Amino acid sequence: MLLSYLPILILVLLAAGFALATLFLSSALGPRRPSKDKLSTYECGIDPVGSARERFSVKFYLVAMLFIIFDIEIVFLYPWAVILNSLGLFGLVEMFFFLGILLIGLLYVWKKGGLEWTT
Amino acid sequence: MPEPAFFVVMLAKIAVVFGLMLLSVAYLTWLERKVISDFQVRLGPMRVGPHGLLQPIADGIKLMFKEDIIPEAADRAIYVLAPTLALIPAFISFAVIPFGDRVRLFGQSIDMVISDVNVGLLYLFGVASLGVYGIVLGGWASNNKYALLGGLRSAAQMISYELSMGLSVVGVLMLSESLSLVRIVGAQSKAWFILLQPIGFLIFLICAIAETNRAPFDLPEAETELVAGFHVEYSSMKFAMYFMAEYANMITVAALATTLFLGGWRGPFLPPVVWFLAKLYLVIFLFIWIRATLPRFRYDQLMRFGWKVLLPLALANIVITAAFVALR
Amino acid sequence: MTVIQVVFFLVAAFTTAAAFLVVLAKNIVHCAIALVFTFFGVAALYVLLDAEFLAAVQVLLYVGGITILLLFAIMLTSRISARGVRVMNEQVGMSAVVVFAIFALLAIASLKGFALVGSPPPASYATASLGRLLLTTYVLPFEAVSILLLAAMVGAIILARREREKD
Numbered sequence A: 001m002l003l004s005y006l007p008i009l010i011l012v013l014l015a016a017g018f019a020l021a022t023l024f025l026s027s028a029l030g031p032r033r034p035s036k037d038k039l040s041t042y043e044c045g046i047d048p049v050g051s052a053r054e055r056f057s058v059k060f061y062l063v064a065m066l067f068i069i070f071d072i073e074i075v076f077l078y079p080w081a082v083i084l085n086s087l088g089l090f091g092l093v094e095m096f097f098f099l100g101i102l103l104i105g106l107l108y109v110w111k112k113g114g115l116e117w118t119t
Numbered sequence B: 001m002p003e004p005a006f007f008v009v010m011l012a013k014i015a016v017v018f019g020l021m022l023l024s025v026a027y028l029t030w031l032e033r034k035v036i037s038d039f040q041v042r043l044g045p046m047r048v049g050p051h052g053l054l055q056p057i058a059d060g061i062k063l064m065f066k067e068d069i070i071p072e073a074a075d076r077a078i079y080v081l082a083p084t085l086a087l088i089p090a091f092i093s094f095a096v097i098p099f100g101d102r103v104r105l106f107g108q109s110i111d112m113v114i115s116d117v118n119v120g121l122l123y124l125f126g127v128a129s130l131g132v133y134g135i136v137l138g139g140w141a142s143n144n145k146y147a148l149l150g151g152l153r154s155a156a157q158m159i160s161y162e163l164s165m166g167l168s169v170v171g172v173l174m175l176s177e178s179l180s181l182v183r184i185v186g187a188q189s190k191a192w193f194i195l196l197q198p199i200g201f202l203i204f205l206i207c208a209i210a211e212t213n214r215a216p217f218d219l220p221e222a223e224t225e226l227v228a229g230f231h232v233e234y235s236s237m238k239f240a241m242y243f244m245a246e247y248a249n250m251i252t253v254a255a256l257a258t259t260l261f262l263g264g265w266r267g268p269f270l271p272p273v274v275w276f277l278a279k280l281y282l283v284i285f286l287f288i289w290i291r292a293t294l295p296r297f298r299y300d301q302l303m304r305f306g307w308k309v310l311l312p313l314a315l316a317n318i319v320i321t322a323a324f325v326a327l328r
Numbered sequence C: 001m002t003v004i005q006v007v008f009f010l011v012a013a014f015t016t017a018a019a020f021l022v023v024l025a026k027n028i029v030h031c032a033i034a035l036v037f038t039f040f041g042v043a044a045l046y047v048l049l050d051a052e053f054l055a056a057v058q059v060l061l062y063v064g065g066i067t068i069l070l071l072f073a074i075m076l077t078s079r080i081s082a083r084g085v086r087v088m089n090e091q092v093g094m095s096a097v098v099v100f101a102i103f104a105l106l107a108i109a110s111l112k113g114f115a116l117v118g119s120p121p122p123a124s125y126a127t128a129s130l131g132r133l134l135l136t137t138y139v140l141p142f143e144a145v146s147i148l149l150l151a152a153m154v155g156a157i158i159l160a161r162r163e164r165e166k167d
Helices: A002-029 A059-087 A089-111 B004-039 B055-064 B076-096 B120-128 B131-142 B145-168 B170-176 B181-186 B198-211 B236-261 B272-293 B299-327 C003-024 C028-048 C052-076 C092-117 C127-135 C139-166
Strands: B103-105 B108-110
Touching: A002 B004, A002 B055, A002 B076, A002 B236, A002 C028, A059 A089, A059 B145, A059 B170, A059 B299, A059 C052, A059 C127, A059 C139, A089 B299, A089 C127, A089 C139, B004 B055, B004 B076, B004 B108, B004 B236, B004 B272, B055 B236, B076 B120, B076 B131, B076 B236, B076 C028, B120 B145, B120 B181, B120 B236, B120 C052, B131 B145, B131 B236, B131 C028, B131 C052, B145 B170, B145 B198, B145 B299, B145 C052, B170 B181, B170 B198, B170 B299, B181 B236, B198 B236, B198 B272, B198 B299, B236 B272, C003 C028, C028 C052, C127 C139
Parallel strands: none
Antiparallel strands: B103 B108
C-alpha cells in the first residue's frame, strides 16, 4: 500500500523542482532595472493611500467556520456512502438522523442571516 | 520489493503524464483564445506560426525574459512561495485519475494511472483544497488592497463551492462503493453515472467552474473592480505560474468530471485513452463555451447561490439517492 | 534500517522543523504557513502508519479548513499581520519545564501503549470498515458529533453577530 504513495512523492518532487527551476530561470534571464515607481504598490497609477493591512469583514470568518463544520460532515458521509448498499435501512435511518440535525443547523444559520452577504 | 521493471514503468508514466500536462496547459491557452475568438467572430492569434500554433511557446519565452518585479511593500518570502504553492497541487492532483484500461506491454500488466490510491477521491479533494493558499497568500504578500481583497474573496468562494462539490459526489460513492477512482470507473461498465446522477453531475460541473475561478465565477480577477485580483502585483514567470496552475486545475477538474460521471475511459471501438481525451476536451470545451456566453456574477449573488441553492440541492440529491440505494 | 524507517525519520524531522518554525517565526502569517507544513508532515506520518483515510482527512480538514480559518482570523485582526510578534517572554523557563514534562508523559504513554498492543494492528482501516464501525459500534458518539456540530454552528453565528454589533 505504501508503494502507491511513492509515485505521488516523486511527482511532488518533480513539480517542486519544476517550480524552482522556473523561478530561477526567470530571475536569471530577465532584466533588473528597479525604480522607485516600479516597486511601489500598484493603485491605478496614483500614490498608494494607507496600508493594505486593514481589517476585513467578519463575513469571511463566518464562511470559513461554516465551511469547516460542513466539511466535517462530508468526511463522515464518505465512509457511510461507500457501505450504504450493504447496510440497508439501518444505515439510512442513522444517517438521516445525522443529516437532520445538521439541516436544523443550516436552517438556523439561514434564518439568522448568516448566509446573507449583504447586510 | 517489486522488480526493477515496476520502477521503470512508474517513472515512465510520471514523465509522460507530467510532460503531457505541461503541453496541454500551454496549448489550452491557445485553444481558449481560439474558441473565444470564434464565438466573437474574430480570428484570434494568427501571427506566430500557422493559425497561431506557436503562440503559447512565444508567450512562454517572452514571459521568461520579462523583468521579475517584487514590490517594495511585499513580504518577499511569501511573495515567492505563493505561486509555488499554487503550482505544485495543480500538477500533482492528476496522479489518481485513470486515463485508460489496464494494458499488457512486454509481458507486464500496466495500469493506466500514476497511482491507484485507495482513498483516491479524498486525496484529490485534499490536494485541491491546497489551491486556496496560493491565491490567498499571493494576495496577502503583495500588500496591495486589490490583491488582498481578491485573494480573500477567492478563498471564501473556493471553500464555499468545495462543500457542494464534496456533497455532489456522495451519490457516485453510494453507487460505486469505493473511493478509488479506478474502481469508480469500473463500476460504470453498465451505465455512466451521469444517467443515474444527473443532478449530481450538474452540481459538480457548476462547482468545478467556481473552483477553477472561471467565468461566470471569475470574481477574484474581476478586471473592472479589482483590476486583476490576487495577482495584480505579479509579473514574469511568477505570473505565468499562476496561469499554469489555473489551466492545470481546469484539466484535472474536467478529467475528474469525466471519471466520475462520464464513464472515464469507457467507450466502444476507439482505444480507451482516446475516449478519455475526447470526453476530457468535451468538458473543457463546455467550460470555454460557458465563459464566452455568461456574464460575471455579483459577489453576493455568488455566495447566495452557493450556500442557498447548491448546498441544499446537493443534500437533497444525497437523501433521494440514499433512499433508492438502501431500499432497492 | 529499512527504507521505511529512513523515510519515517525524514518526515519526522521535516514535521518537527516546521513545528519549530510555528513557534519561532516573528511574523504571525509565517507561523500559520509553517503550521500548514507541520500538518502535512503529520499526514505523511499517517500514510506511513497505513492510515490513509486519516491522512486524507488531515489534509482536507486541517490544511484545507482550519488553517484557512486561522489565516482569515489573522487578516481580520487589526494590523496584527504587519507587526512582528514577540516570540519570547519571561515565562520561557517555566514553559520549557512544562513542555518537557508533557513530552516525557507522552513518550512513556506511547512506549507502554505499544507494549500493551504488541505488534501494530493490521492495516484494516479501510474506508468501508471505518464506516461500518462508525455506524454500528460507535453509533452513539457518531450521532453526538452531529449535536456538537450544531452547537458549533450556533456559536459561529453568535460570534459573528457580536463582532458585527461592535463595528
